[in-house]
Amino acid sequence: MEPIQSITPVWIILTSTVAALLIAFLGRWPNLRELCIFAAAIIKLGLLLSLTPRVLDGDLYEFKVMELLPNVSLAFRVDALGLLFALVSVSLWIPTTIFSMGLLRPLKSHAQTRFFFCFAIAISSAVGVAFSANLLTLFLFYEALSLSTYPLVTHHQDDDAIKGGRKYLTYLLGMSIGLALPAMIIVYQKTGSLDFTAGGLLDKGTTTTLLTALLVMFLFGFSKAALMPFHAWLPGAMVAPAPVSALLHAVAVVKVGVFSIIRVLTGIFGVDLLSSTTLSTIVCILAGITLIVASLIALTQDNIKSRLAYSTIGQLSYIILGVGLATKSGIAGAALHIPMHAFGKITLFLCAGAIYQACGAKCVSQIHGIGHKFPLTMTAFFIGSLCVIGLPPTGGFVSKWYLLNGSIDSGQYWAFAVFLTSSLLNAAYFLPIVYKAFFATSTDQALLKKAKEPPPLTVLPLFITSAGCLLLFFFSGKLFQLVNTFTEMYAIQ
């Protein structure tokens, strides 16, 4: 099928870049500035939705901007997976912006314009990654995302923030330049191309040693996916304000990492090559270890945000493990886990932010018995936890269902066990928070007295995202269609 030549993907990416410039100019008029963000988000979402019907029919949108190297262009291609990821990032931009307004405005936080500016650029970069037609374009937006989120991570500009920011860049920039870039150059050297192609670029003639080396370089090189042992930047980046942790470190940034890995595994290596060699097992083992270890560490964390961070590390490995299984339902589950986990985790992060704003509590041990003071927030937290654990009626159930199916199809029964164990661990580190908030007796009376439901601007986004968690369960059919289009295009069995 001929891809449709269209400039719309470029406009979709540029919408938020243009918005960013407007934000910079409108810094003096906060209301106008935020209006501009919402307008951009809605236009962006509208344009994305306008592409959806054709993509569901199996069409592709393509646009080539210019040739950068012989045979490698700055080019965009919208397929089902990219569209899915872009839809998730952009639709979550709206509630996060509402939340940011609710959080930053009462605090009279400094540099709000910079905050929203960088946010918009980060969204552009994330969508750019989603639409990249080849590895070089992807790398370009990947780096743009690392750089544009640095000012967000160091937003507070105190010593902790600077330390966290240093770690953030060392890992993200260091690994991508140190490992992913050389791996990319070797692929170009071997194949003369970097386009994501169904069936992969690398052929079976390549020696196993080189393939293994490349695989490991890519897996660790895209360290936004936080595969252990290169995960330490993610807990470190939790010094950022809550909305940043929510959208970037539960959705855009980390998902860009796993998205890049999915692209490399399906489009550069090819699913056939993965399943016919030991490569698949390597991916599964690395992801499996991260999955269990991260969940165990999460159990020990008292700080809510760092517990969430370790939970994210584990959930990202669900996705990598799903792709590593190299079966149709495994990859479908992995792709579906992107939106499901995104909605669940963003709800949790926003709740953590709301709790902190309402009473200043940062730790699990501080919020005993506080639930009845803000029932709405804690209910949203409960729904978000269900979604991440993977219990019905939330979206997380659907993706985990496919992931489990995938592990049976591939015959890797140990992966089945790993998934289940980890889900139990997820329940073990989330549900006690909810339980203790509602039923335990308070330890800190001063805190309890201070606590009250946060302002509506903070609660509204919680409502939106937790409703999203539930809706995703009931409308998972549509999402599955998208994912199915992707797996069919790549002829994954």
Place this chain on the structure above:
Amino acid sequence: MTEQLPIIIILGPLMAAVLAAFAGWFRPKLSHPLVLLGLAASFAAALKLVFIVADGGTQKYWLGGWGDKVIPGQKDPFVVGIQITVDHLNTLLLAAVSGIALLTAIYAKRLVDTELAGRQRYFDALFALLVTGLLGISITGDIFNLYVFMEIAALSSYALIAYGKSRAYMASFNYLIMGTMGACLYLLGIGFIFIKGGTLNIDDLSGIIPTLQADGPSQALFVGFILIILGAWAKMAFFPFHGWLPNAYTYAPTASASVLAPLATKVAVYAMLRIMLTVYSIDYIVGLNGIQPIALYLSTAAIVMGSFLSLTQTNLKMIACYFVISEIGYMVGGAWLANKPGLTGAMYHLVADAAMTSALFMAIGCIVYRLGQAQLESLRGVFFKMPVTMTAFVVTMAALIGVPPTCGFFSKWYLIQGAAQAGVWHFVVALLLSSLVKAIILFRIVEIGYNRVPHPAIQGNPAIERKEAPLSMLIPTLVMALGLIVLGLYTDTLVGTNTIIGKAVSAALTP
């Protein structure tokens, strides 16, 4: 008129130098416009020639129309005229050198007025003379003239450096010793080649040298080659001959450093490439047992050492100087990889690095103009004080790190590809390491200049006054920084198969 273009490239700045010196005597204000005029003529001619060469191939020019004359009584045709050549290898460099020189001349005006008040006309004349020398090295078709131009450039740069304060005399003297040694080695090497080949014309030599070695390698030619390469290495501050560079460019007046750092070293690299690829040949280089690995190890050492020493510095100018040293390692290494991607990377980096270094020194110059110094601690709050300059600075650093789509990414891309193809893994590691070190330095500066000072919007924090460098400095800086992105985006137009660098590489690879 078009056939006269090659000579205009040198005549422009040469005439400007002479006129600026004389006119400056009577009307000091005239010297700067004259230099601008000469450089603009030179740049226009060089730019036009890029297109002519891209379409029509090599352009040769015989000075005074002396041409390829046959001396009566001699059996074989023998060149007596002086030739200048513009081909695929040097046309981009000529445009880059004259263009950057023009922009720097505009940029340097305010700096010269403050740093060298009362001596502007000498600076202008020396500046034009330096550019004449650099353009001459790049355009000449004769290895002895190359030496002559090398000395013109070197002598004017000694003077330009010695204009600086405090330790500038000593730094300039060190450079003089090292530069003279380099020039002597080079001249000695030419002697060997002349004795064996009987000519100094590069085109003729490239035909003669293979015939001289038909019966086996010639010791004299080998010694000549090594001497010339060593001479060029000393001139370009290649490891381990780099000792003179950091002090010379740090203590020189900022205006001098901003033209010397990007151009002088790059032109010396070009001279090495010309000798390696045209006078000798790629087969000769590959056939030299043991020399190629040494050159590659030295390149790695240059990159690693330059990177680590830049980490230890506390002065922005010093840091930039060590960057220059490590970038030299990129180009020498790329050239000595002697394969297609390696040579492509080296030739592309020649232009890209000239632009990057120029943008870097321009941005540093703007900072120095406002802050009076370039110590890292003095940079606190500089991002709020000079946001536009710092934007240009960050873009430049991104290019040096190799963030796409800036030009630095693509030169690194080809160099790494070349090293991977040749299996020279230590060079790959060095290139990546140098990127990481530059990233560390960039974020160290961001931390000091941006984060360490609480944002001016925080209450109770005194607002930092916004004071950019004057427009005549700011605009050239921005143009250069923007140029880094444009150059990166048009990489394929420069390095593809049927393009200027593509043809230069294939000409070098097919004897």
